[in-house]
Amino acid sequence: MRDFSQDHRWLSINTATVRKSRGRDLPLPDILDACVRRGIRAVSPWRDQVHAAGLEQVSKVVKANGLELSGYCRGGMFTATDDAGLRAADDDNRRAVDEARELNAACLVLVVGALPGALAGKAAHKDLALSRQQVHDGIGRLLEYSRAAGMPLAIEPLHPMYAADRACVNTMEHALDICDALDPSRSGALGVAVDVYHVWWDPQLQAQIARAGRERLLALHVCDWLTPTRHLLEDRGMMGDGVIDIRRIRGWVEAQGFGGYSEVEIFSSPDWWQRDAGETLDTCIARHRSAV
Amino acid sequence: MRDFSQDHRWLSINTATVRKSRGRDLPLPDILDACVRRGIRAVSPWRDQVHAAGLEQVSKVVKANGLELSGYCRGGMFTATDDAGLRAADDDNRRAVDEARELNAACLVLVVGALPGALAGKAAHKDLALSRQQVHDGIGRLLEYSRAAGMPLAIEPLHPMYAADRACVNTMEHALDICDALDPSRSGALGVAVDVYHVWWDPQLQAQIARAGRERLLALHVCDWLTPTRHLLEDRGMMGDGVIDIRRIRGWVEAQGFGGYSEVEIFSSPDWWQRDAGETLDTCIARHRSAV
Numbered sequence: 001m002r003d004f005s006q007d008h009r010w011l012s013i014n015t016a017t018v019r020k021s022r023g024r025d026l027p028l029p030d031i032l033d034a035c036v037r038r039g040i041r042a043v044s045p046w047r048d049q050v051h052a053a054g055l056e057q058v059s060k061v062v063k064a065n066g067l068e069l070s071g072y073c074r075g076g077m078f079t080a081t082d083d084a085g086l087r088a089a090d091d092d093n094r095r096a097v098d099e100a101r102e103l104n105a106a107c108l109v110l111v112v113g114a115l116p117g118a119l120a121g122k123a124a125h126k127d128l129a130l131s132r133q134q135v136h137d138g139i140g141r142l143l144e145y146s147r148a149a150g151m152p153l154a155i156e157p158l159h160p161m162y163a164a165d166r167a168c169v170n171t172m173e174h175a176l177d178i179c180d181a182l183d184p185s186r187s188g189a190l191g192v193a194v195d196v197y198h199v200w201w202d203p204q205l206q207a208q209i210a211r212a213g214r215e216r217l218l219a220l221h222v223c224d225w226l227t228p229t230r231h232l233l234e235d236r237g238m239m240g241d242g243v244i245d246i247r248r249i250r251g252w253v254e255a256q257g258f259g260g261y262s263e264v265e266i267f268s269s270p271d272w273w274q275r276d277a278g279e280t281l282d283t284c285i286a287r288h289r290s291a292v
Numbered sequence: 293m294r295d296f297s298q299d300h301r302w303l304s305i306n307t308a309t310v311r312k313s314r315g316r317d318l319p320l321p322d323i324l325d326a327c328v329r330r331g332i333r334a335v336s337p338w339r340d341q342v343h344a345a346g347l348e349q350v351s352k353v354v355k356a357n358g359l360e361l362s363g364y365c366r367g368g369m370f371t372a373t374d375d376a377g378l379r380a381a382d383d384d385n386r387r388a389v390d391e392a393r394e395l396n397a398a399c400l401v402l403v404v405g406a407l408p409g410a411l412a413g414k415a416a417h418k419d420l421a422l423s424r425q426q427v428h429d430g431i432g433r434l435l436e437y438s439r440a441a442g443m444p445l446a447i448e449p450l451h452p453m454y455a456a457d458r459a460c461v462n463t464m465e466h467a468l469d470i471c472d473a474l475d476p477s478r479s480g481a482l483g484v485a486v487d488v489y490h491v492w493w494d495p496q497l498q499a500q501i502a503r504a505g506r507e508r509l510l511a512l513h514v515c516d517w518l519t520p521t522r523h524l525l526e527d528r529g530m531m532g533d534g535v536i537d538i539r540r541i542r543g544w545v546e547a548q549g550f551g552g553y554s555e556v557e558i559f560s561s562p563d564w565w566q567r568d569a570g571e572t573l574d575t576c577i578a579r580h581r582s583a584v
Contacts (some may be wrong), residue, residue: 115535118519126537161453163493164519164535174495201455203466227410227456229524243407243456245418
């Protein structure tokens with residue numbers, strides 16, 4: 001198992017973590033600059049941040065600084081109520097693959113979607129099995145395109161508390177069942193993103209990480225689970241502030257041969273967004289050493 | 293599958309649902325009286341409500357009105373940091389069995405506990421596997437006592453969002469693994485409580501309900517998952533207001549031969565507690581017909 005206590009060479013920053021600084025939007029180029037100045041070698045930007053800054057401009061900054069992308073965040077949202085909706089998702093996902101390729105990302109992370117309309121507060125139906133079938137089929141269609149483009153797809157199982165509105169793939173087992181069905185040869189074109197926040201509770205976690213193996217372990221995301229958790233979306237914790245035994249899980253992942261970045265994704269945290277982004281990044285570096 | 297649309301004979305009320313009326317505590321005898329007046333035949337009271345009213349008094353009211361208990365709520369909380377803590381939990385759980393027996397409950401529901409201290413905001417450790425072992429062992433010890441007393445134990449898998457602080461058994465599969473280990477003969481002394489709120493998201497749900505079979509399906513709890521869910525504990529929805537396909541799940545449970553009550557447990561809902569308990573109970577009756 002790699003020793004993270006001496007440096008932060010394997011730290012990646014998901015750029016949503018510092019989307020805001022002192023409560024104000026921080027443009028992606030400024031985020032990248034702040035990372036580079038701290039010797040952070042990798043990031044995982046969100047699409048909307050890339051679009052706001054311009055793909056070409058972001059690509060230029062990334063290449064000029066030798067930054068790596070531990071992932072591109074994100075494709076998915078495959079579910080819909082009609083064929084037009086499914087086709088629109090397909091089109092958007094192919095564009096996400098193209099962008100990920102331009103940025104030379106390690107993988108495109110997929111948040112697969114759930115009951116159509118639920119995220120806006122009104123689910124169109126309650127048929128979770130139907131949504132899961134649409135997700136399966138949608139990944140299958142995208143895989144033809146992404147495989148040709150040489151861009152691995154990483155299914156991210158989301159915590160079961162997001163099953164209604166964000167992702168109806170909620171366990172490693174389910175994600176790997178999809179991988180086995182669509183990519184039985186374990187080609188490397190399809191795998192999973194292991195975010196400890198989403199999967200730490202799963203009694204099958206160690207076994208499913210072993211089942212995934214090196215070919216299917218495409219990304220490792222870290223943050224922490226706070227007690228109490230005050231909000232379903234906006235209360236992710238900094239590594240070390242919660243109850244997840246992050247190092248143990250990283251050990252399981254590395255035992256399979258994973259040697260990539262550990263990506264800090266403190267998604268949508270008003271607490272951290274109120275602070276200075278520099279302070280947040282410095283804390284990520286310190287906690288990456290002490291708690292990851 | 294039973295037709296619930298014509299009457300509410302299979303409705304049970306978990307008394308936490310109407311713990312308050314118009315924001316004020318409602319004593320258990322008043323709750324029982326309000327249920328009886330509406331022709332509700334079964335309840336599942338919480339221990340603290342029983343203790344406040346006095347076990348003997350509650351037992352008298354229950355028997356005088358021919359009320360049934362779909363369950364007794366609750367035993368569990370098996371985890372601790374030392375032997376004294378484990379023994380205290382054992383003692384308390386044996387008392388819960390005695391009370392459940394006095395009230396002639398169908399089962400004692402077990403919320404098994406998780407990381408010691410986490411519920412108070414400060415977990416003593418992060419070793420979820422250790423907590424799970426303590427839960428396994430604690431249920432094993434209690435089972436000797438409850439079996440002799442003739443009181444079935446129902447392990448209630450709680451939603452994974454409670455894995456840190458309330459229950460580290462979070463899937464039907466895990467609960468049934470414990471049942472198979474401790475009661476391999478499927479004697480009826482140990483089983484599960486299926487609360488749709490906790491398990492609706494699980495891709496293994498239908499298969500695990502079938503695995504449980506009639507001997508292990510001891511209780512069915514219903515409410516709904518709201519989108520958005522605004523609070524991890526205090527935002528359970530009334531049946532029909534959310535996204536759970538409750539009738540489909542009830543169908544899976546009944547296909548195994550389950551013919552017991554469907555128990556409404558809208559645990560800890562400030563919204564419903566602000567209303568008049570009579571309105572809440574009338575709504576439970578109506579929704580039990582239309583959405584369960």
